[in-house]
């Protein structure tokens with residue numbers, strides 16, 4: 217038998233069930249790898265013994281890494297921010313609670329962009345996370361620590377959150393699978409909020425089967441989150457190997473070099489479309505006429521929601537409290553000045569402006585209308601197509617520091633993932649090849665293929681992803697080196 | 698030349714629900730400070746509000762008693778401002794789509810009735826009890842999140858005397874109105 221850390225999570229569950237492996241042995245193997253992490257993927261790693269979680273249950277003790285912004289009782293939960301310094305929540309997020317209840321054990325908390333604001337994991341109070349495929353490159357963000365940990369085999373699987381692409385884009389850049397479920401499928405209770413109308417938790421895994429298994433134990437109605445819904449069916453284990461009769465729509469607005477997709481990424485995308493056709497799918501181009509405005513709408517709506525969600529960090533009750541404050545206003549301003557990083561401050565200012573009296577209609581209300589238009593575009597497209605497919609990110613992993621000074625270039629990374637977020641739709645990213653960036657490079661870096669479907673079509677998406685995954689045969693070895 | 702006072706009232710009616718407006722904490726009085734709290738009413742990171750159905754029901758009963766139009770669709774908004782008695786940095790209140798619109802009580806027209814959560818209680822450590830002279834302030838979150846119905850009258854009152862009389866009348870009239878039998882028993886008016 218191979219080393220226990222070579223197994224996918226689903227394989228590990230089976231091996232544990234057959235008694236070929238003990239949960240303690242598996243946990244120890246991962247704990248050792250996680251403790252030796254040199255990617256800065258982790259904000260916290262568990263002690264020798266599992267901190268929490270029964271080894272009973274369908275997940276049989278398989279360890280899991282959890283993005284820092286999920287509240288975990290008694291365990292540091294800072295959302296990658298200084299302003300929550302020393303904060304240990306008195307309760308655990310529903311999504312994590314469900315996984316622990318199903319038998320997962322908490323291995324580690326993963327680094328992330330501060331409050332999930334970023335696409336490179338460089339906006340992290342604890343330093344940037346490195347991409348295991350090339351340590352000069354970013355892992356993507358904001359769930360970059362979770363993606364890097366899974367790609368490097370430091371954890372069997374992980375959960376992250378996706379607001380505008382934060383699971384899918386780092387999954388693409390790290391050569392793993394990342395899923396954003398339908399808005400409302402997974403409870404947001406206990407997830408430190410960024411943009412409440414978009415935030416959605418989801419799996420980051422080595423393969424599609426693991427993504428399905430993890431999602432199965434995350435979804436469901438939670439009385440503590442009024443936007444959560446009972447998932448209409450059980451998340452099944454995907455088995456499809458063909459795509460016969462499946463109609464794929466390729467939106468002109470979200471693919472092609474003219475839209476800023478790197479040539480290598482576009483090439484991999486087209487190769488996967490041909491693979492899909494060989495598996496029996498039909499591929500047609502289509503239009504999502506308002507999708508090109510998605511990013512503009514997103515960068516009004518998400519900062520607006522964030523500016524309100526982040527108002528609670530005032531130094532009064534928890535986290536950082538600045539010293540030398542001599543009155544209430546200076547306590548607030550000093551704490552927030554010292555506690556928030558530059559990107560978070562930028563978005564609080566943007567959002568506060570967009571919501572301010574006299575500008576609300578011009579910005580926030582208008583962006584909401586764009587959002588509705590985008591959702592209608594998707595609804596129309598799904599009358600003709602089973603799925604909309606695009607490259608996940610326009611580029612492969614880029615160099616550390618190369619986009620820090622240019623927020624707009626950074627924001628463009630989410631160009632292909634933001635429209636689905638605005639429409640609340642489920643979408644997965646699977647690795648579909650390697651490409652060399654246009655500026656050249658020694659090694660090929662992973663590219664991602666995105667499959668989006670109608671609300672609650674997760675089972676169908678996972679099946680299609682499974683069929684493609686088998687045919688693509690992506691070699692993830694480059695991330696494990 | 699003499700002036701005529703023009704008075705409208707904004708009345709906070711505390712609803713006698715068992716639990717708070719957006720969490721399951723018990724509504725009780727005289728408990729030790731900060732013993733009726735949870736992640737939601739403390740505004741902890743990650744916590745989310747869930748509206749109290751009983752509070753909405755009571756709000757609708759008040760609206761019915763006052764002859765208001767009950768909104769077929771009503772939404773909560775965030776009122777953002779910074780203050781230590783406001784743990785989230787905003788109060789959840791209603792803005793452009795309140796629960797009840799219009800109405801009448803006696804000869805005073807009612808503009809609207811909406812639901813909101815109360816702030817926590819601040820105690821300032823100074824002889825005057827004012828924040829600006831105090832060296833320290835403490836917060837008791839037991840009250841934070843108490844459900845309130847805010848009733849706003851039209852400016853139909855013309856003297857302080859009349860306003861007081863109307864308020865007294867309100868207390869007398871409301872329990873005898875048509876939904877009185879089902880109305881919360883302990884409405885305590887807190888003119889603001």
Ligand SMILES: [Zn+2]
Nearest residue numbers: 720722735738
């Ligand atoms: Zn509470």
